[in-house]
Amino acid sequence: MKKLILSLFIIGIIAGCGDKNKDYLVKIKTEFGDMTVVLYDDTPLHKKNFLELAKTGAYDSSNFHRVLEDFMIQGGNVRPDKRVSDGPDDRIPAEFVEGYYHTKGALAAARQPDSMNPEKMSSATQYYIVDGMSWDMMSINMRLLNQKVSELLQDTAHADLLKQFQELARNRDSKGMNNLAIANRGLVEEKFGVDLTADVSQYPEAYKGVGGSSFLDGEYTIFGRVIEGLDVIDKIAAIDTRRNPSTGEMSTPIEPVFVTMEVIEMSRKKITETYGYEYPSDK
Numbered sequence: 094m095k096k097l098i099l100s101l102f103i104i105g106i107i108a109g110c111g112d113k114n115k116d117y118l119v120k121i122k123t124e125f126g127d128m129t130v131v132l133y134d135d136t137p138l139h140k141k142n143f144l145e146l147a148k149t150g151a152y153d154s155s156n157f158h159r160v161l162e163d164f165m166i167q168g169g170n171v172r173p174d175k176r177v178s179d180g181p182d183d184r185i186p187a188e189f190v191e192g193y194y195h196t197k198g199a200l201a202a203a204r205q206p207d208s209m210n211p212e213k214m215s216s217a218t219q220y221y222i223v224d225g226m227s228w229d230m231m232s233i234n235m236r237l238l239n240q241k242v243s244e245l246l247q248d249t250a251h252a253d254l255l256k257q258f259q260e261l262a263r264n265r266d267s268k269g270m271n272n273l274a275i276a277n278r279g280l281v282e283e284k285f286g287v288d289l290t291a292d293v294s295q296y297p298e299a300y301k302g303v304g305g306s307s308f309l310d311g312e313y314t315i316f317g318r319v320i321e322g323l324d325v326i327d328k329i330a331a332i333d334t335r336r337n338p339s340t341g342e343m344s345t346p347i348e349p350v351f352v353t354m355e356v357i358e359m360s361r362k363k364i365t366e367t368y369g370y371e372y373p374s375d376k
Contacts, residue, residue: 114360114361114362115358115359115360115361116131116358116359116360116361116364117132117144117356117357117358117359118130118131118320118356118357118359118364119132119143119144119147119317119354119355119356119357120354120355120356120357121322121352121354122352122353122354122355123157123325123329123350123351123352124350124351125325125328125329125350126322126324126325126328127321127322127325128222128319128321128322128323128325128326129319129320129321129322129357129368130200130317130318130319130320131317131318131320131364131368131370132144132200132316132317133190133193133315133316133317134372134373135188135190135193135373136188136190136314136315136316136317137188138185138186138188139185139188139202139215139314139316139317140316140317142185142217143220143316143317144356146171146218147354147355147356148356150354151171151218152168152169152171152218152352152353152354153352153353153354154351154352154353155168155169155170155171155351155352156168156170156346156349156350156351156352157329157346157349157350157352158170158345158346158349159221159337159344159345160329160330160332160334160344160345160346160350161224161330161342161343161344162224162267162268162330162331163224163225163226163227163230163267163268163271163330164223164224164225164306164330165221165222165223165224165225165306165330166221166222166224166326166329166330167203167219167220167221168219168220168221168352169203169216169218169219169220170218170219171218183216183217183218184204184205184210184214184215184216184217185202185214185215185216185217185314186212186214186215187212187213187214187215187314188314188316189311189314190315193315194297194299194300194305194307194310194315195223195225195305195306195307195308195309195310195313195315196223196225196299196300196303196304196305196318197223197224197225197303197304197305197323197326198222198223198318198319198320198323198326199222199223199305199315199317199318199319200220200221200222200315200316200317200318200319201220201221201222201223201309201313201314201315201316202215202216202219202220202221202313202314202316203215203216203219203220203221203313204216204313204314213312213313213314215313215314222319222326223305223306223309223326224306224326224327224330225304225305225306226304226305226306227304228300228301228302228303228304229275229304230271230275230304231291231293231296231300231304231305231307232290232291232293233275233278233289233290233291234289234290234291235271235274235291237287237289238274238275238278238281238289239274241281241284241285241287241289242258242274242277242281244285245277245280245281245284245285246258254273254277257273258270258273261273265334265343268331295307297310320364320368320369320370321368329350332346332347332348332350333346333347333348334346334347335347
């Protein structure tokens with residue numbers, strides 16, 4: 094892996110070179126459809142690294158090995174047969190940029206936890222794409238809602254509602270349970286005399302109407318975003334998963350979602366016209 098990283102930074106044949114009026118998109122192809130991502134110039138180390146891995150086929154036949162609905166889908170484990178954590182030589186320095194947030198579709202680098210990686214350096218290969226909570230969920234005090242729903246279900250007058258939750262729990266449908274709780278928000282507010290409206294002023298403007306995973310901001314490097322194929326994120330995030338024996342979370346896909354990647358060169362003007370993405374310098 095160390096040799097791979099060194100080659101990426103020595104070759105330097107993609108990012109930072111050539112016609113400044115052109116850019117490179119990466120198309121991530123899956124059985125559920127394609128996602129097209131643009132990579133940020135403000136994170137040059139991550140951009141160069143990701144482009145080179147995609148161009149050389151390093152990601153082809155890898156898969157989204159960690160999937161958590163309403164949170165993110167993670168891929169880029171190019172050595173699944175080796176249970177070896179990234180070492181210092183397999184990491185990229187963090188490139189935090191003010192104004193980049195973990196909104197739905199954000200592309201960011203996975204990393205080892207602070208206890209092993211206090212500088213928050215990124216994995217050289219593993220990445221994730223934000224699915225995140227919907228804006229509706231972010232606008233509701235979900236912790237209080239779920240607490241009050243649990244109290245509500247102890248009332249025998251709501252036995253039918255209890256059965257609905259139990260069925261969703263048996264199917265491990267956490268999103269369905271959240272949606273059912275939200276659907277009964279009015280009932281909960283009336284019965285317990287509570288206001289379940291969340292303080293949305295805590296969220297940057299970028300999250301409004303879009304949603305995401307705001308608690309990750311400032312912790313992981315965001316280096317791009319999906320500009321076409323947001324629906325594909327939803328489809329992958331909704332696949333059936335099993336428990337990961339190492340972490341205990343329900344995040345390992347029962348059926349693997351393999352990817353291949355294609356690097357596409359295109360003028361920046363055409364990218365803006367085709368995908369509606371505006372480069373910071375053009376705003």
